[in-house]
Amino acid sequence: MQKIEAVIQPSRLDAVKEALVEAGVSGITIFEARGHGRQKGHTEFYRGREYAVDLLPKIKLELVVSDEMVEKAIQAIIGAARTGRIGDGKIFVSRVDEAVRIRNDERGEIAL
Amino acid sequence: MRGDTPRGELDRGLEEVRRGFLEDGDGLRAATARAAQVDGLVRRLWAPETAREPVLRSGIALAAVGGYGRGMLFPYSDVDLLFCVEKSTAKIAKQPVRRLSQVLWDCGIQVAMTMRQPSDCSRFDAANPEFGLSLLDLRSLGGDSELFRRLRDKSVAKMRQRDAKVIAAELVKLTRERHAKYGGTLFHLEPNIKDCPGGLRDAHVCQWLNGLRRGAPAPAPEFEDALAFFAAVRCFLHYRHERDDNTLDWQAQDAAAEQGIGLGARSRVDAAYWMRAYFRYARIVERCLARAAEDFGLRIEAEVPVRRLKLPANAGFVIKAGRIELAALGPSGIDAAHEPEIVLAVFAAMARTGAALTPAGEERIADAIPLLSANLEEGPGLWQQLSAILTGERAAMALRSMHALGVLELILPEFHGIDALVIRDAYHRYTVDEHTFVLIETLHGLEADPGPNAPEWRVKFRSMIRELQNPGLLYLAAVLHDTGKGRAGASHAAESARMARNVLARLEMDAYDSAMVMRLIENHLEMSAALRRDIFDAATVRAFASKVQTHESLRMLTLFTYADIAAVHPDALTPWKAENLWRLSMAANNQLDRNVDDERVHTRGSLDGTDASRARDEKIARILSLAGGDAPDAEHFLEGFPERYVKTRSAEVMLQHFAMTRHFAAEPFQIAFQYSPAVNEITLVTQDRPRLFAGMASALAAWGMNVVTADAFANSAGVVVDTFRFTDSFRTLELNESERQRFVASLRDLIAGRASVEKLLSGRRRARRRAPRIVVETRIEFDNTAAAHSTLLQVVAQDIPGLLRAISMTLSSLAYNVEVALVDTEGETAIDVFYLTSGGSQLSDAQERALREALLAAIAANAG
Numbered sequence: 001m002q003k004i005e006a007v008i009q010p011s012r013l014d015a016v017k018e019a020l021v022e023a024g025v026s027g028i029t030i031f032e033a034r035g036h037g038r039q040k041g042h043t044e045f046y047r048g049r050e051y052a053v054d055l056l057p058k059i060k061l062e063l064v065v066s067d068e069m070v071e072k073a074i075q076a077i078i079g080a081a082r083t084g085r086i087g088d089g090k091i092f093v094s095r096v097d098e099a100v101r102i103r104n105d106e107r108g109e110i111a112l
Numbered sequence: 113m114r115g116d117t118p119r120g121e122l123d124r125g126l127e128e129v130r131r132g133f134l135e136d137g138d139g140l141r142a143a144t145a146r147a148a149q150v151d152g153l154v155r156r157l158w159a160p161e162t163a164r165e166p167v168l169r170s171g172i173a174l175a176a177v178g179g180y181g182r183g184m185l186f187p188y189s190d191v192d193l194l195f196c197v198e199k200s201t202a203k204i205a206k207q208p209v210r211r212l213s214q215v216l217w218d219c220g221i222q223v224a225m226t227m228r229q230p231s232d233c234s235r236f237d238a239a240n241p242e243f244g245l246s247l248l249d250l251r252s253l254g255g256d257s258e259l260f261r262r263l264r265d266k267s268v269a270k271m272r273q274r275d276a277k278v279i280a281a282e283l284v285k286l287t288r289e290r291h292a293k294y295g296g297t298l299f300h301l302e303p304n305i306k307d308c309p310g311g312l313r314d315a316h317v318c319q320w321l322n323g324l325r326r327g328a329p330a331p332a333p334e335f336e337d338a339l340a341f342f343a344a345v346r347c348f349l350h351y352r353h354e355r356d357d358n359t360l361d362w363q364a365q366d367a368a369a370e371q372g373i374g375l376g377a378r379s380r381v382d383a384a385y386w387m388r389a390y391f392r393y394a395r396i397v398e399r400c401l402a403r404a405a406e407d408f409g410l411r412i413e414a415e416v417p418v419r420r421l422k423l424p425a426n427a428g429f430v431i432k433a434g435r436i437e438l439a440a441l442g443p444s445g446i447d448a449a450h451e452p453e454i455v456l457a458v459f460a461a462m463a464r465t466g467a468a469l470t471p472a473g474e475e476r477i478a479d480a481i482p483l484l485s486a487n488l489e490e491g492p493g494l495w496q497q498l499s500a501i502l503t504g505e506r507a508a509m510a511l512r513s514m515h516a517l518g519v520l521e522l523i524l525p526e527f528h529g530i531d532a533l534v535i536r537d538a539y540h541r542y543t544v545d546e547h548t549f550v551l552i553e554t555l556h557g558l559e560a561d562p563g564p565n566a567p568e569w570r571v572k573f574r575s576m577i578r579e580l581q582n583p584g585l586l587y588l589a590a591v592l593h594d595t596g597k598g599r600a601g602a603s604h605a606a607e608s609a610r611m612a613r614n615v616l617a618r619l620e621m622d623a624y625d626s627a628m629v630m631r632l633i634e635n636h637l638e639m640s641a642a643l644r645r646d647i648f649d650a651a652t653v654r655a656f657a658s659k660v661q662t663h664e665s666l667r668m669l670t671l672f673t674y675a676d677i678a679a680v681h682p683d684a685l686t687p688w689k690a691e692n693l694w695r696l697s698m699a700a701n702n703q704l705d706r707n708v709d710d711e712r713v714h715t716r717g718s719l720d721g722t723d724a725s726r727a728r729d730e731k732i733a734r735i736l737s738l739a740g741g742d743a744p745d746a747e748h749f750l751e752g753f754p755e756r757y758v759k760t761r762s763a764e765v766m767l768q769h770f771a772m773t774r775h776f777a778a779e780p781f782q783i784a785f786q787y788s789p790a791v792n793e794i795t796l797v798t799q800d801r802p803r804l805f806a807g808m809a810s811a812l813a814a815w816g817m818n819v820v821t822a823d824a825f826a827n828s829a830g831v832v833v834d835t836f837r838f839t840d841s842f843r844t845l846e847l848n849e850s851e852r853q854r855f856v857a858s859l860r861d862l863i864a865g866r867a868s869v870e871k872l873l874s875g876r877r878r879a880r881r882r883a884p885r886i887v888v889e890t891r892i893e894f895d896n897t898a899a900a901h902s903t904l905l906q907v908v909a910q911d912i913p914g915l916l917r918a919i920s921m922t923l924s925s926l927a928y929n930v931e932v933a934l935v936d937t938e939g940e941t942a943i944d945v946f947y948l949t950s951g952g953s954q955l956s957d958a959q960e961r962a963l964r965e966a967l968l969a970a971i972a973a974n975a976g
Contacts, residue, residue, distance in 0.1 A: 010692070011646040032688035051568070056648070057692050087648075 001096040001109060002070045006061045007035065008081040008089040013059050019080035020063070023072045027112070031060040037090065056087065064096050066109050118153060119219040125149040130187070130351060137371070137378050139343030143184040150180070150191055150221065155254050157215050161208040162255075168208060171201035173260035174253040177226075179316075181249030184343070187350035188357075191216070192246055193253075195227040196263045202227065222356075230259070234267040236275035241282045244271065248279075248320050276324040280408040283317050287401070287412055295682070296413065298394045299542040302365075305345050306358040310394025312342045314401045321404035328407070335400045338393035344374035345390070360390070362536075384534050391532035391543055399516060403471045419465040419505075428454035431467050438473040449476035450483045456497040459514050463504025469513060478517045485522055495619035498523060499584035507587065508553035515545060524591065526611045529598020541681045544594050550679035552590050555671060567687060569694035573674060576667045579939035581820055582790065585625055586668045588615075589632035590675070609634045622786055623765045624793055624837065630762075632668050635659050639673040639696065643689070647696045650703075656696070657703040658711075661759045663936045663943065664821065666704060670697040705906070709899035709932050709947040711755045715747045728755060734763040739770070746770050752828025754932055760823075769833050772797040781860045787845055787852055791820055793837045794856075796863070800830040804863065805930050806920035808834055811862035813917040814872035815855060816842045822916065822935035834933075841913065888941045890971050894960045902931050902947040903955040905963070909971050911942040918974035919944055922966050928955070 008016055013030070020028060034055040042053050065073050074091055082088055101111035126149055133142040154174065162168045178192035179185065197205050209227060216223040226243065236244040247268050252260045272279075291309045294300065298310035306312045315338065322328035348368055349358055360368070369386035372378045405412050418434040426443040428451065429436055436458055442448040449455065455477055458469065469477070477484075488494070501510050514520040521528050530544035542550060558577045562570045580586060592615060596607025612633050616626040642656040660666045674693055678685040715732060732750060739746035749770045750758070758766065772782035782797040796808055805824050812819060817838040824834040845852050861867040888910040898904040907919055916935060923930060923946065932947040950959055 009646060011644060011649075014644070032686055034688070034691075051698065053695065057688060057695075083646075 003064045003094050003096045005092045006077050007058050010059045012081040015080040019076035023076040029062040033058045033060040122153050122219050139347040142347045143186050147183045147185040170256045171198040172205050173255040176251040177246040181251045186346045188355050190222045193225045230263045230267040234270045236279050284410045299546045302361045304358050305360050310398040315397045318401040318404045334396050338396045341374040341393045348373045387534040388532045406471050418467045421465045429458050436467050436469045449480040452484050452488045459510040460500040463501045463507045463510035466506040481518045490618045491620045502587035508549045526595045544597050547679050551675045554675035554678045569690050585628050589629045593633050593636045653699045653703050657700040705934050705945040706898040708754050708756050709902045713753050738767050754825050757825040769797050785856045791837050795835045800832045803924040806924040807863045809917040809920045810869040811859045813914045814869050818913050819916045820937050824933035892964050896954050902949045905946045907944045911937050911940050914974045918970040922970045
C-alpha cells in the first residue's frame with residue numbers, strides 16, 4: 001500500500017476527482033490549503049494599495065492505494081491537473097504499513 | 113398458543129391499528145388506538161393481581177402519565193405508568209407491580225414504572241423535572257378511584273398552581289437546551305420530527321405552558337392541524353423504522369411524499385412540496401410555542417440586547433421593556449394595525465433595535481393583512497420604507513417576523529413561491545426563504561468590527577459594505593435573488609431577475625438603481641462560478657469583470673457572494689474560500705476599467721457567442737424593437753459606443769438618450785435630470801466638442817454638487833452621453849423645488865459658455881470640510897496597453913469636492929481628448945479613470961510626465 005499526496009490547482013479539482021474515480025480509486029481526502037513552490041507569489045494592487053499574495057490557494061489530496069494502483073492513480077492526477085504552467089503542483093508517494101477499517105477492524109488492502 | 117396469550121391478543125389489536133393507519137393515514141387516531149390497546153392490556157393484567165391480593169382493591173391507583181397520559185401512544189413509543197399508593201399499600205404492591213412490568217416487557221412494550229405516594233406529587237422537584245412534567249398529563253387506568261382523584265385534584269393540582277412559574281421556566285430552559293443541540297433552527301435537511309425546533313416536543317411544551325395558565329386561549333386551528341400532521345408523520349416513521357426513531361431522512365421524505373403522509377388526501381406529491389408542508393407546520397408550532405412562553409414573560413431564544421431608538425410621539429407604536437407595542441389608534445384616528453406606514457415603521461424599528469412585537473401586536477397585524485393590502489401604496493415611498501427595514505442591523509429578524517405575519521408577501525408577492533421551499537441536495541441546510549434571511553444576517557454581520565487579528569479579507573469586506581453608496585440595493589437584490597427558484601425554468605437567476613423587474617417597476621426605482629439590482633440578481637452566481645476556475649488566470653478574470661462592469665457592482669457582488677455561500681450551510685464558507693473571493697475581487701477590480709475604449713458596439717456582425725455578448729445583443733434587439741420605425745436611426749446611434757455603455761444601461765434608458773438626439777436642432781445641449789433625496793442623476797447628450805466633460809464637472813462643482821460616479825461615452829458619429837451621479841452638499845435641490853429647473857437651465861448655460869463658471873464658483877460658499885477618516889495618498893498611473901489608440905490614466909485620490917473639476921480642467925487645458933471617462937468613489941477614495949488621446953493617438957512619455965506634474969499640482973491646489 002502506498003499513500004499519494006498531491007498538491008494541485010483548485011480549479012483542477014473536479015477534473016482530478018473524475019479521473020481518479022475513472023481509474024478505480026474509491027476514496028480520497030481533500031484539504032483546502034495554501035502554499036507556494038517555485039511559483040512563489042506576486043503582488044497585487046488594489047485601489048493604490050499593495051497586497052502581497054505570497055501563499056497561493058491550493059488543494060491537497062490524499063489517497064492510499066494498493067501498490068499496483070499507484071502508477072495508474074499518479075497518471076490520472078497528472079493527466080487531469082497538468083496545464084503546463086508553473087504552479088500545476090506536485091505529487092508525493094510514500095509507503096503505508098497498515099490500514100484499519102474502524103467499523104469492523106478489517107486490516108490491510110481490504111480496508112482501503 | 114400465542115394467539116391466546118396477552119402478547120398474541122395485543123399483537124392482533126396493534127396489527128389492526130397499523131392497518132387502520134395504512135388505510136386512512138390518521139396518526140392521531142392510530143396513536144389513540146394504540147393507547148386504548150395498551151389500556152386494555154394493562155387492565156386485563158392487573159385484574160388477576162387484585163383477585164389474588166384483594167387488599168390491592170383500595171390504596172393503589174394505576175395512572176398513565178406523559179404521552180401515554182395524553183392518551184397518545186405512537187407505534188413504538190415508551191409507556192409511562194404511575195402507581196399511586198397509600199403508604200400502607202406500598203410494600204405489598206411491589207411484587208404485583210413487578211409481575212405486571214415483566215409481562216408488559218414480554219409483550220414487547222417498553223414500559224417505565226414509577227411508584228409514588230400522593231404527597232410525593234405535590235411539589236415540582238427541579239432535580240427531577242421529567243417526573244414533574246410527566247404529571248402534567250395524568251389519566252386514570254383503574255384501581256382506587258378515590259385515591260386517583262386525590263392525586264389529581266389535590267397533589268398535582270397543588271403543584272400546578274403553586275409551581276406554575278417554576279415549571280414554565282424549567283420547560284423553557286429545557287427547550288432552549290434542546291434547541292441548542294439542533295443549532296437553534298428548524299431548517300434541517302433530515303430533521304428529527306420529535307426533538308427539532310418546531311417538532312412534536314415543542315408542540316407538547318406549548319400545550320403544557322398553556323395548560324399551566326388559567327384562561328389560556330383554546331389552541332388555534334392551525335396548531336391542531338400541525339399536531340395532526342406530526343402525529344401522522346411520527347406513526348409513519350415508527351412503522352417504517354420499526355422502532356422509536358423519529359428521523360425524517362431523505363428516503364423517508366421520499367416515501368412520505370409518495371404516500372402523501374399527513375396531507376389528508378393521501379395522494380402522491382412531490383418530495384420538495386411535502387417538505388414544504390413539514391416546515392410550514394413546524395413554523396406554526398414554533399410560533400405558538402414562542403407565544404405561550406411570552407405569556408409567562410419568557411423567551412425561548414436567548415435574549416438579545418435591544419438598542420434604544422427615539423420615536424416621534426405620534427409614531428403609532430412605542431418600545432417598552434424591549435417589546436414593540438402597537439397603539440390602538442394611529443395619528444389619523446384609525447386602527448394602527450391597518451395603516452401600512454405604521455406597520456412598516458414598526459418593522460423598521462425592529463430592524464434597527466432588535467425589539468420584538470408583542471404577541472397581541474403580531475395578532476393584530478396578521479389579522480389586518482387584507483386591510484393593509486387595500487391601503488398599501490406602492491412607489492418610491494414604499495421603497496424608502498422597505499430600504500429602512502433592509503438596512504437596519506437586525507433586518508433578518510424583522511424580515512422573519514414580516515414573513516411569518518404575511519407582511520413580506522404583501523409587499524413582495526414574489527416571495528410566496530419560495531416560502532418554506534426545500535432544495536433537495538445534501539449541501540443546502542436551509543429552506544430558500546430562510547437562506548435569504550441568513551444571507552441578509554451575514555451581510556449585516558460583516559459590518560461589525562472584526563477585531564485586531566482579523567484576516568485581510570474580513571477587514572476589506574467590512575470597509576466595502578460600509579462604503580456602499582446605496583446599501584439598500586444590495587439588500588433588495590438579496591431578498592429577491594432566489595425568488596425564481598419557486599418557478600420552473602432553466603436558470604433561477606434569470607427567472608428571479610424577471611420577477612425582480614416587476615418589483616422594481618412597482619417601487620418606481622430610478623434606472624440606475626434598477627439596473628444595479630437587476631445586474632446583481634442576473635449575475636449572482638457568476639462570482640461563485642469564477643471561483644471554481646483559476647482565479648489567477650487573466651482570461652478568467654477578464655471574463656468575470658466583463659459581466660460585472662462597474663466597481664459598485666463588483667463590490668456588491670463580492671459581498672453578496674460571500675454571504676450567499678455562508679448562508680448555504682454553516683461550514684460552507686471556509687476562510688480559504690473567503691480569501692480566494694477577496695483575491696478574485698481584487699483582480700477583477702484591476703481589470704474592470706481596462707479595454708473599455710477598445711470594446712465597442714458594432715450593431716452588425718458583433719456576435720461572438722459568449723454569454724455576455726448574448727445579453728448585450730438581446731438588449732440591442734430590444735432597443736431596436738422599441739424604436740419601431742426609427743430602428744435604423746437607433747442602430748446608427750448605438751454604433752461605436754463602448755460596450756460598457758450598453759451593458760450598464762437599460763434598453764429604455766438608451767432609447768431615451770436616442771430620443772434626445774432628435775432634438776439637437778432646437779437645443780444642442782440635451783439634459784435629462786432625475787432628482788432624488790439621496791443621489792441625483794444628470795445626463796447630458798450632445799455633439800462632441802472640446803472641454804465638455806470638464807465643463808459639466810465645473811458646472812456641478814459651481815453648484816456645490818459632489819460627484820459620486822460618472823461616465824462619459826461617445827459613439828462613432830460623435831454623439832456623447834455624459835452621466836453624473838451626485839449628492840447635493842447644501843441640499844439646495846431638496847429644499848427648493850423651484851431650484852431644480854433653474855439648476856438644469858444654469859447647467860445648460862454654463863456648458864454652452866453662456867454663463868461663467870468662475871463667477872458662480874467665486875460666489876459660492878465653500879463646503880465645510882470634515883477631517884477625513886482615512887488619508888488617501890494621490891496616485892497617478894498611465895497604461896498604454898489597455899487600449900490600442902488611447903492612453904489609460906487612473907487617478908486615485910482623497911475624495912474632496914471639486915476634485916473631478918480639478919482633474920478634468922487640467923486634462924482639457926493641456927488639450928487632451930477624453931474618449932471615455934469612468935469616475936467612481938469608494939468611501940473617501942476617488943478613483944477616476946480616463947482614456948485620453950492627443951491628436952488621435954496615445955500620449956508620449958514626455959506628455960505623460962508633464963500631465964502627471966500638472967495633475968499633482970491641481971489636486972494639491974484643490975485640496976489646499
